[in-house]
Amino acid sequence: MELRPPLRPDLVGLEPYGAPQLRVPVVLNVNENPYPPSPAVVADIAAAVAAAARGANRYPERDFPELRQALADYLAVESGADVPAAEIWAGNGSNEVMLHLLQAFGGPGRAVLSWAPTYSMYPEYARDTLTRWVARPRREDFTIDITAAARDIREVRPAVVLLASPNNPTGTALTPDEVAHLATAARGAGPEGADALVVVDEAYAEFRRVRDSSALGLRQDHPNLVVSRTMSKAFGMAGLRLGYMAADTRVVDAVRVVRLPYHLSAITQAAALAALRHRDSLMNQVASLREERDRLHEWFGQHGFTAVLSDANFILFGVLPDRRAVWQGLLDRGVLVREVGPEGYLRVTVGTPEETTQFRSALLEVTGG
Ligand SMILES: Cc1ncc(COP(=O)(O)O)c(C=O)c1O
CATH class of the missing domain: 3.40.640.10 (Type I PLP-dependent aspartate aminotransferase-like (Major domain))
Structure with a gap:
C-alpha cells in the first residue's frame, strides 16, 4: 500500500549514519578496543x-x-x-x-x-x-x-x-x-x-x-x-x-x-x-595499544605511506591513488578498515598485534608494496 509520510524536507533522501558492520576476521573500522573483557x-x-x-x-x-x-x-x-x-x-x-x-x-x-x-x-x-x-x-x-x-x-x-x-x-x-x-x-x-x-x-x-x-x-x-x-x-x-x-x-x-x-x-x-x-583490568591494554600504534606509524613511513601522527587508537594513512580499490582489496583479504577523511586516505584502527600483522601484509599485497 502506498504511503507518503510527512518527512522533514531536509531529511529527504538521507541515509542513516553508520560504518558497514561486516563479519570478517579482522575488524579495524570503528576504533574499538580489540580486547574483550576478562571472564571476571x-x-x-x-x-x-x-x-x-x-x-x-x-x-x-x-x-x-x-x-x-x-x-x-x-x-x-x-x-x-x-x-x-x-x-x-x-x-x-x-x-x-x-x-x-x-x-x-x-x-x-x-x-x-x-x-x-x-x-x-x-x-x-x-x-x-x-x-x-x-x-x-x-x-x-x-x-x-x-x-x-x-x-x-x-x-x-x-x-x-x-x-x-x-x-x-x-x-x-x-x-x-x-x-x-x-x-x-x-x-x-x-x-x-x-x-x-x-x-x-x-x-x-x-x-x-x-x-x-x-x-x-x-x-x-x-x-x-x-x-x-x-x-x-x-x-x-x-x-x-x-x-x-x-x-x-x-x-x-x-x-x-x-x-x-x-x-x-x-x-x-x-x-x-x-x-x-574493574577499570585497571579493562585499561590494561591501553599501553600496549599505544605501542602498537607507534610501531604501525613507523611501519607506514618505512613502506612509503604517509601516516598522520596519531594520539588515538587509529591511524589515517595514504596517499592512495584509488582508496576505494584499496579498501575493497583489504576487505577481500578479510580486513575491514574505514573509508573516511580526505580523498586518498583510509583509516585503520589499531588492533591486536596479530590483527595488525594481517592488515600490514594485506595492504602490501593490495598496493603491490
Ligand atoms: C571523536 C568521537 N567522538 C565521539 C564518538 C562516539 O562515541 P560513543 O558514542 O560510543 O561514546 C566517537 C566514536 O567513534 C568519536 O570518534
Whole structure:
C-alpha cells in the first residue's frame, strides 16, 4: 500500500549514519578496543545486571548519582582532575551527551562550529537540532591554526564549538594552551554575547602521547569548557553505550531539561558501575595499544605511506591513488578498515598485534608494496 509520510524536507533522501558492520576476521573500522573483557569482568557485570533486573519494575535513578561519582573517581585517577559528581553528566554514548548539549544550546538561528575534517556525526547533531553547521578548514597537516580559529569563533558567534582532541579521523590532538586560547576567544562570542561553549571531545584521550594534555585540567580557569569522554574506546566497552562529560553545573542543569526522562536504563547504570570497578583490568591494554600504534606509524613511513601522527587508537594513512580499490582489496583479504577523511586516505584502527600483522601484509599485497 502506498504511503507518503510527512518527512522533514531536509531529511529527504538521507541515509542513516553508520560504518558497514561486516563479519570478517579482522575488524579495524570503528576504533574499538580489540580486547574483550576478562571472564571476571563479565561475571561481575552479569551479577550487577541480575541485581538491577530484580528491581526492573521501577524506573531507574533519573540523575544516577552513584554512577556520576564513579565516573568522577575514574577521571581523578586517569587525569588527576578533581571533578565533583555534580559536574558529571552521562548518556548512552558520548554521541547522546553531545546531542543533549546541542538540544539545550543549539537550535534555530544558532550555529555550531568545528574544523574539518572531523568526526562525521557532528553535522548530524546539528541537523537533528536544527542548528546551523559551520565547518572551517584545518591546515594541510590536519592541525588547527589557532589564531585563525579564534577569528572564526568571533566571526561565526557559535553557541557551541566542537573540538575533537584527539580528532577523528586524523588522530591529531590539541595542546592545553591551544584549547585555553579558544576557550578564551569563545567568552562573550556566543549568541547575544553569551559565552560560547567549547566542547572538547576526548573520546580517545586515554591514548594520548602526552599525559598532562587533557582539557580537564583547564576547566577551573575556563568555565565555558566542556570535556566529553566515553567508555567505548580505551575502556573497551563500546557495547555498553556509556559516554559522559565534565561541565559546569549550569550546563549540566540545562541538559537535564532536554534529556528524555530515565534515559539511562537501570541495566546500563549497573553494568557501567560494575565495569568501572574493574577499570585497571579493562585499561590494561591501553599501553600496549599505544605501542602498537607507534610501531604501525613507523611501519607506514618505512613502506612509503604517509601516516598522520596519531594520539588515538587509529591511524589515517595514504596517499592512495584509488582508496576505494584499496579498501575493497583489504576487505577481500578479510580486513575491514574505514573509508573516511580526505580523498586518498583510509583509516585503520589499531588492533591486536596479530590483527595488525594481517592488515600490514594485506595492504602490501593490495598496493603491490
Ligand atoms: C571523536 C568521537 N567522538 C565521539 C564518538 C562516539 O562515541 P560513543 O558514542 O560510543 O561514546 C566517537 C566514536 O567513534 C568519536 O570518534
